[in-house]
Amino acid sequence: MKITRLTTYRLPPRWMFLKIETDEGVSGWGEPVIEGRARSVEAAVHELGEALIGQDPARINDVWQVMYRSGFYRGGPILMSAIAGIDQALWDIKGKTLGVPVWQLLGGLVRDKIKAYSWVGGDRPADVIAGIEKLRTIGIDTFKLNGCEEMSLIDSSRKVDAAVNTVAQIREAFGNQIEFGLDFHGRVSAPMAKLLIHELEPYRPLFIEEPVLAEQAEYYPRLAAQTHIPIAAGERMYSRFEFKRVLEAGGLAILQPDLSHAGGITECVKIAAMAEAYDVGLAPHCPLGPLALAACLQVDFVSHNAVFQEQSMGIHYNQGAELLDYVVNKADFAMNDGMFSPLLKPGLGVEIDEALVIERSRNAPDWRNPLWRHVDGSVAEW
Numbered sequence: 418m419k420i421t422r423l424t425t426y427r428l429p430p431r432w433m434f435l436k437i438e439t440d441e442g443v444s445g446w447g448e449p450v451i452e453g454r455a456r457s458v459e460a461a462v463h464e465l466g467e468a469l470i471g472q473d474p475a476r477i478n479d480v481w482q483v484m485y486r487s488g489f490y491r492g493g494p495i496l497m498s499a500i501a502g503i504d505q506a507l508w509d510i511k512g513k514t515l516g517v518p519v520w521q522l523l524g525g526l527v528r529d530k531i532k533a534y535s536w537v538g539g540d541r542p543a544d545v546i547a548g549i550e551k552l553r554t555i556g557i558d559t560f561k562l563n564g565c566e567e568m569s570l571i572d573s574s575r576k577v578d579a580a581v582n583t584v585a586q587i588r589e590a591f592g593n594q595i596e597f598g599l600d601f602h603g604r605v606s607a608p609m610a611k612l613l614i615h616e617l618e619p620y621r622p623l624f625i626e627e628p629v630l631a632e633q634a635e636y637y638p639r640l641a642a643q644t645h646i647p648i649a650a651g652e653r654m655y656s657r658f659e660f661k662r663v664l665e666a667g668g669l670a671i672l673q674p675d676l677s678h679a680g681g682i683t684e685c686v687k688i689a690a691m692a693e694a695y696d697v698g699l700a701p702h703c704p705l706g707p708l709a710l711a712a713c714l715q716v717d718f719v720s721h722n723a724v725f726q727e728q729s730m731g732i733h734y735n736q737g738a739e740l741l742d743y744v745v746n747k748a749d750f751a752m753n754d755g756m757f758s759p760l761l762k763p764g765l766g767v768e769i770d771e772a773l774v775i776e777r778s779r780n781a782p783d784w785r786n787p788l789w790r791h792v793d794g795s796v797a798e799w
């Protein structure tokens with residue numbers, strides 16, 4: 418079998434799908450994208466794709482190493498997201514060719530279900546009580562919300578109290594009947610993270626995510642030393658070579674590699690295994706589309722240390738399309754009691770409505786995240 422063509426489709430709300438075709442009629446799909454930089458990743462996919470034409474899609478490990486090492490420069494969000502989507506599509510082809518789901522090729526199921534969590538509250542945490550109440554009616558009991566709005570390097574008690582009050586309201590309304598992670602979203606400086614974590618400790622969030630930016634990773638062990646709340650990060654780390662440093666330094670209780678940013682299934686199963694060796698949990702980051710989620714689930718179901726799975730149903734970013742709009746086998750993604758079951762169809766387990774993808778790709782939006790500024794006019798982390 419030989420790879421014959423790579424086709425990319427930028428799509429609402431802010432996703433990109435990749436179709437890899439072969440000379441034997443089997444095609445595979447992947448989701449290479451950096452939210453807000455889709456065209457850069459698209460260029461990288463086609464740049465890397467030039468060397469794939471005529472190659473055997475079954476040699477996933479060799480293709481991965483060629484994509485990662487052959488260009489001298491390596492790593493980073495654009496190249497690793499391009500590699501991720503290509504890798505997902507190659508695993509999809511392999512599974513479809515052999516008639517088995519990818520998790521079967523990775524050694525079979527390590528669990529029967531995986532807990533999902535849902536976003537509430539949007540960019541600026543608001544109406545979280547109503548959002549939680551609505552999702553509880555469909556069996557969701559685990560949530561994530563932004564931990565705060567803009568936060569200056571040194572900010573006021575008023576801002577700290579606003580963040581704490583949101584969390585206090587959640588515990589007041591629901592007690593320990595629900596769990597929630599707080600995503601600081603990289604908005605918070607190290608000094609303010611120390612203070613916020615201290616003030617939030619009594620409310621026992623399930624985890625605190627990206628308490629500081631990935632480039633401040635040296636603070637993870639220091640922040641972890643001051644709190645009992647699990648610290649999570651990983652969506653802005655792109656290979657096992659980055660994750661090894663935070664595992665060696667300690668401090669992270671949960672790694673959140675993104676299957677569409679960190680080199681795909683081939684790389685993320687290795688990251689998962691590294692984390693397990695340090696007794697660190699795996700919770701793949703996934704605010705994206707169905708192919709990214711399917712790739713996450715393939716890894717979740719073969720990783721002993723997978724703890725819960727992000728999914729984008731109802732996320733504030735999904736304007737113009739929802740998680741399963743382009744999926745034919747929607748029922749396979751049904752959650753029961755807030756948990757996903759393994760995807761049973763061959764490959765990634767996703768049947769894509771190709772005609773709809775082609776149609777919706779014709780005027781795809783060029784999504785950008787907002788540029789926030791502090792009251793003094795300086796750039797604020799979004």
Ligand SMILES: O=C(O)[C@H](O)[C@@H](O)[C@@H](O)[C@H](O)CO
Nearest residue numbers: 452600602652702703704786
């Ligand atoms: O945890 C999450 O889902 C992420 O922080 C998410 O909000 C961002 O990755 C966003 O997709 C960037 O455009």
Ligand SMILES: [Mg+2]
Nearest residue numbers: 600602626652
């Ligand atoms: Mg996050």
